[in-house]
Amino acid sequence: MGWRPGPRPSFDSGCAPLRLRIDPDRCQGHARCFAIAPDLFDIDDFGQSSVRSDGVVPAGREDAARLAIANCPEFAIEAVED
Numbered sequence: 236m237g238w239r240p241g242p243r244p245s246f247d248s249g250c251a252p253l254r255l256r257i258d259p260d261r262c263q264g265h266a267r268c269f270a271i272a273p274d275l276f277d278i279d280d281f282g283q284s285s286v287r288s289d290g291v292v293p294a295g296r297e298d299a300a301r302l303a304i305a306n307c308p309e310f311a312i313e314a315v316e317d
């Protein structure tokens with residue numbers, strides 16, 4: 236049985252803006268995040284994902300951000316609240 240990460244962070248629907256980060260050491264270039272939310276993620280020529288702009292999720296796009304996090308098989312996307 237392989238290594239499994241701990242529980243994913245919970246998301247409170249508070250007032251703080253959601254900011255995304257991607258761990259480049261974990262990202263394997265599946266592009267699922269980009270397929271779900273191309274306005275939040277970008278993919279380079281090697282398939283590595285990055286967050287657009289400063290990673291702040293615009294109002295109304297929180298669900299897409301959470302869906303992308305839940306669909307990343309490498310647990311490479313992290314959400315933090317400022």
Ligand code: SF4
Nearest residue numbers: 262263265266268307
């Ligand atoms: S889904 Fe995860 S592993 Fe795949 S490109 Fe996006 S961040 Fe990287």
